Amino acid sequence: MYHKEAKSPVVSKLGQSVRNISTRFSCGGKFELPPNGTVLMNYKTNPGTKDDSCALTGLVAAKETRVLWDSVEFPAASEAAIRKLLDACSVASFGFKDKNVTDKSYRDALCLDPLSFLTTFQLCGTPIMKQIESIVPNCSGLQAELYKLNVYPPGGFFKPHVDTPQSGQMFGSLVVCLPTQFSGGELVVRHQNEEIKYDWSSTASTPSTSLCWAMFFSDIEHEVLPVIEGYRVTLTYNLRYCNNPTSSAIHVKDNPFSQLVLSVTMETRRRCSYHTKLDPF
The missing domain is CATH 2.60.120.620 (q2cbj1_9rhob like domain)
Incomplete structure (x- = not known):
């Protein structure tokens, strides 16, 4: 069994367009x-250690609830700065x-x-x-x-x-x-x-x-x-x-098949509109 080449030039173009889509x-x-542009990263650092005297009395040290921040800048980040960033990270x-x-x-x-x-x-x-x-x-x-x-x-x-x-x-x-x-x-x-x-x-x-x-x-x-x-x-x-x-x-502008379908559709509509104007009925 074999397929004959489409006689319609429009069908042939559509087939070729499909084959060209990657x-x-x-x-x-x-x-x-x-x-001089940079990307600045501000990040939370690990909180400070507990105050043992406060822990023994059942009190919470103020520094435990204080959020501390540090920063690193790209592309100027040094290895030391990135290592500090690593200390604030968790295992992915x-x-x-x-x-x-x-x-x-x-x-x-x-x-x-x-x-x-x-x-x-x-x-x-x-x-x-x-x-x-x-x-x-x-x-x-x-x-x-x-x-x-x-x-x-x-x-x-x-x-x-x-x-x-x-x-x-x-x-x-x-x-x-x-x-x-x-x-x-x-x-x-x-x-x-x-x-x-x-x-x-x-x-x-x-x-x-x-x-x-x-x-x-x-x-x-x-x-x-x-x-x-x-x-x-x-x-x-x-x-x-x-x-x-x-x-x-999909976006017509980025797909050759859709572009061709749209152009054929518009051409068909144009012809139909033309013949409708000439048809007395």
């Missing part, structure tokens, strides 16, 4: 900080059988939750979201919710896994790598027989002023390869829709 499961890039967990667990043989990293730090980095002031919108179906109302600050020290890694969605409207993850000096730690994403490797390492003597990023959908397997030296510091975001998608429509 699967897009991830995207990424980098952008430069403005001149991951989802397993509907639970958050820690296992350093599977994931060796540290993290802070959004309530433990503040940053001057504003995602809305970057071109990232516009680029993500270009590949996300029905992206009206797209939101990025800050999820964690992650630090991978030398030897840190995360074995292949698929993210656990944090809500029914979550469809993907965004990782923004802050400018630090490190090597290794590549982010590898895989889908079917395709693989993309994002290498954000920088070992130059002059600190990089580039922020690198990658987005991938929630059902995509990915991993972080071991960091060889230095510290890999990232901000991770959950990507979700504000409202439940009501259709599977």
